[in-house]
Amino acid sequence: MKIEIIEKKEKEKLLEKLSYLGNLKTENLFVKTGEKIRMFSGNLDKEEIKKIWRNFMIEGIGLYIIKDFKNKKKNFEETRLSLEGLYFFKEQIKSSIVEIDEEQKNKWFKGETITLKEEQKKNIQNQIVVLKFGEDFLGTGKIKEEKIYNYLPKERRIKN
Amino acid sequence: MEKTYKYNPKKEFEERIKKILPDEKDMEEFWKFCHTEPINSIRCNTLKISPEKLKEKISKYCWKLKQPFKEYPEIFIIEKETDLKPGEIGKTIEHILGYYYVQDISSMMPPIALSPQKDDIILDLCASPGSKTTQMAAMMKNKGTIIANDLTVNRTMILNANLEKCGVTNTIVTRKDAVRFCQIWNKKIKKKFDKILLDVPCSGEGTLRKSPHTMEIWNLNFIKSLSQQQKKICSAAIPLLKKDGVLVYSTCTLSIEENEEVVDFMLKNFNLEIEDFFLPIKTREGISNWEGKKFNEKIKFCKRIYPHDNDSDGFFLAKMRKK
Numbered sequence A: 001m002k003i004e005i006i007e008k009k010e011k012e013k014l015l016e017k018l019s020y021l022g023n024l025k026t027e028n029l030f031v032k033t034g035e036k037i038r039m040f041s042g043n044l045d046k047e048e049i050k051k052i053w054r055n056f057m058i059e060g061i062g063l064y065i066i067k068d069f070k071n072k073k074k075n076f077e078e079t080r081l082s083l084e085g086l087y088f089f090k091e092q093i094k095s096s097i098v099e100i101d102e103e104q105k106n107k108w109f110k111g112e113t114i115t116l117k118e119e120q121k122k123n124i125q126n127q128i129v130v131l132k133f134g135e136d137f138l139g140t141g142k143i144k145e146e147k148i149y150n151y152l153p154k155e156r157r158i159k160n
Numbered sequence B: 001m002e003k004t005y006k007y008n009p010k011k012e013f014e015e016r017i018k019k020i021l022p023d024e025k026d027m028e029e030f031w032k033f034c035h036t037e038p039i040n041s042i043r044c045n046t047l048k049i050s051p052e053k054l055k056e057k058i059s060k061y062c063w064k065l066k067q068p069f070k071e072y073p074e075i076f077i078i079e080k081e082t083d084l085k086p087g088e089i090g091k092t093i094e095h096i097l098g099y100y101y102v103q104d105i106s107s108m109m110p111p112i113a114l115s116p117q118k119d120d121i122i123l124d125l126c127a128s129p130g131s132k133t134t135q136m137a138a139m140m141k142n143k144g145t146i147i148a149n150d151l152t153v154n155r156t157m158i159l160n161a162n163l164e165k166c167g168v169t170n171t172i173v174t175r176k177d178a179v180r181f182c183q184i185w186n187k188k189i190k191k192k193f194d195k196i197l198l199d200v201p202c203s204g205e206g207t208l209r210k211s212p213h214t215m216e217i218w219n220l221n222f223i224k225s226l227s228q229q230q231k232k233i234c235s236a237a238i239p240l241l242k243k244d245g246v247l248v249y250s251t252c253t254l255s256i257e258e259n260e261e262v263v264d265f266m267l268k269n270f271n272l273e274i275e276d277f278f279l280p281i282k283t284r285e286g287i288s289n290w291e292g293k294k295f296n297e298k299i300k301f302c303k304r305i306y307p308h309d310n311d312s313d314g315f316f317l318a319k320m321r322k323k
């Protein structure tokens, strides 16, 4: 795994791109591995991490929390929290939340697309939304034509 | 012993268990338990949810839950009377969200023995699938650092998936042969560890209840070669430990060659002191004499966990400190 430790400024920029969810903040180190951003809370400094990386096959560091996707050709950019990112920032997430009901929740965990109900359409300003059932965050999805497309990773879906 | 089960132990294995558990009734109980499934237990992932909240959330499943240890409210037993469908515990939304981890009680003991603290740097050398790594990360509240290593891509993938599900942020995962890992670390990184967990590959005699076919593939030569490998792993890991640092050696097997003999080897060849320690379940002393070999008398501080003592898997633990 190729890793790149993210400097403070770039980290701030990333969190700024997620401001559609709220004013997200953390002191933890951000590490870039391709389009996945991981967060490391351990007590090693940057130099120590780099040294480990140079000498070992690093297969993982900290937690995958953000997907920062860019397609220059299509002029497309998308930054969103992973399911675990949502858990980490859950106290700080204040907007772009869609509260779903039991039936929608069951569909969501099967990996299906959810059709928005009338009352859920109100107050949606962003294409990427966070799904919530009761007090549980269930992941992020993308709204297109009154539907929420499912971003829940396959390994977190309920298999029958 | 009457052979009325689907899987039956090899004669030689049976003979050895007889020597380990000389009391006939005790031995009968052991085999009786080996032919039943262990009690189901889960560990609340306190990185995501409190034990009280989890209890409230899973009350809808009507599982009969018990929190057997006051000091460890995160440990839940699902009592036997509970009518569980196959795989039910692993299919709930709470499990998918990483609110709890399915783990045998005996497998929760090594982290309890190691007692990781918030600022510790910890090595978990044979870490996959990560039951103990995730438990330690929760005990450390995602502070400090854990270096979690395993041998193959497949194993580190499983480890990574479990770390992710549990929201672990303080861990670095590496993929190396254990001995090689230690050599490279010692030469290139040099930083010493406060604590090391050696939950080494073993013959798995303690997990007969979950994988009864082990009874039939059991093989003494395999045990002897594992014992050699375990000694090599320990020898490579000890130099990475700080002075006064703690090392916990554990296996899910009962053979003396993989347990007391390895600990005795460490005490003989390295500057380590074995310590007595407390675990919240029933344990028995380490065995000091085996087939003409006499081990260090402090080997009694090792802890043996038998399936029939706690309705769990079998396990072995030893705690040592670097002088």
Ligand SMILES: C[S@@+](CC[C@H](N)C(=O)[O-])C[C@H]1O[C@@H](n2cnc3c(N)ncnc32)[C@H](O)[C@@H]1O
Pocket: B107, B125, B126, B127, B128, B129, B130, B131, B132, B133, B149, B150, B151, B152, B155, B176, B177, B178, B179, B199, B200, B201, B202, B252
């Ligand atoms: C008993 S299991 C570890 C269980 C783990 N500690 C847990 O609590 O989930 C032993 C592990 O050692 C790994 N292993 C086997 N040979 C190894 C080697 N030479 N170097 C490093 N790891 C090895 C296996 O892949 C296996 O995952």
